[in-house]
Amino acid sequence: MQKIISLQHSGTACSVCNLRESCLPAGISPVEMAQLEELASMKRTFRRGDYLYHSGSPLKSLYAIRSGFFKTQVLHENGLEQVMGFQMAGEIIGMDAISTDVHTCSAVALEDSEVCELPFGKLEELGRKLPKLQRHLHKIMSREIVRDHGIMLLLGSMRAEERLAAFLLNLSQRFAARGYSPSAFHLRMTRQEIGNYLGMKLETVSRTLSQFQEAGLISVRNKAVEILDAKNLRAFFGYSAAPI
């Protein structure tokens, strides 16, 4: 399943990567950056539908997404299925595997994507030498915990409208943080995947999007979404910040 399109040992270095401020190297010195660059030198490209890792496969590395879009999901033998998240450039994935040395979810590319591979053993080793890197790794893991808490709040306490509004605003915010338009973007995932992630059926996703459009909050045409009235969309979940 996992087709590796290209392996590069040079590629773009952390020090010149435009994601460096939000990715793993955030806040470390140039000298330290050089050491991290060496560790992160392995790049891999993926086509839409390719797996970055499978549930059940052993922990080897964490992965920093350089470009593209992934989803992570759990597939239970009993048929239950849950999308755990949609990850984009600058985000680190694979931390679920540290606990048992085996991945507990799968990561699939939703569009052509590129990742930097971070061999976990070496990353820990370097963390022992570079306290700032160590701290940052801890922060990234903790951020994942906080993100998951946000989704638990969403799934446990919000109504369908609120969940979808939170989802759209969260995407908007993350696109904005990467220099893309916060108001107009393309969804990389299907209604089915959105619904699965948000604990609702695809029909409900579709209906709720139509309803938002009807109310003049957004404009949707297939995967193209435009947020027209972020303020009132935000009101759907009580003026709180996007908790995803």
Add this chain to the structure above:
Amino acid sequence: MQKIISLQHSGTACSVCNLRESCLPAGISPVEMAQLEELASMKRTFRRGDYLYHSGSPLKSLYAIRSGFFKTQVLHENGLEQVMGFQMAGEIIGMDAISTDVHTCSAVALEDSEVCELPFGKLEELGRKLPKLQRHLHKIMSREIVRDHGIMLLLGSMRAEERLAAFLLNLSQRFAARGYSPSAFHLRMTRQEIGNYLGMKLETVSRTLSQFQEAGLISVRNKAVEILDAKNLRAFFGYSAAPI
């Protein structure tokens, strides 16, 4: 709110603590244990209802629960509320605060409890010297991520019956792992709190418990629960392992 009943600098050491195999010191050598003991020497006791930390308070330490029961929860200004988990002896809490150096949820004692305080800065520092400790800390953080994924699956994909069955079996398993009866135990939390955690109303919790009792799967009398037919209870969520 946070009443500190006692502060002890001696207390029970990790090396003689009966939780050492499941707690932070798991798998480290006696020499290393001594260093960890020094770090974890501060004990604190809490009465039912006391806060261990508040949402918004700065990160100081992680906490290893020595005895008792806690819940962690987020309270949103807009009224939304979500119980993130129920934690018992041997579990480490507070990792939500590492991301931003501020706690994002609150921890409340559900019964009289005792915790070992682990100053986070010192813990990281010691981790740099003891790779096994470092790895174990990472495993504990990752375990929290995996646990949260399990709850996301539960909240996003399961029906009320399945959630409650999963909840009871998870408690059972955790009590068993601590040497208590896996079949008979006391719930430390209210129906309200269970419901909030599982994304359902307290009436639904009550009704579903009654329904389980009707079906001969459990016996409930207030907070006293006995699991009579774990096999069929497990069948409620497709024979999968408790995903909490």
Add this chain to the structure above:
DNA sequence: GATAGCGCTTGATATAGGTCAAACTTGGCC
């Protein structure tokens, strides 16, 4: 440029779980 298939929308209907309400139990406190 035609066609097949997948993804999406929309409608009609069903239902799990929520809401409201009342009565019962229990445990903490004076």
Add this chain to the structure above:
DNA sequence: GGCCAAGTTTGACCTATATCAAGCGCTATC
């Protein structure tokens, strides 16, 4: 030991969302 508040159970009814179903429209492939 009795009282009060909080927690729990159970019933009746309601609503948000699921389910089932049909048709439409992209988009990708030849």
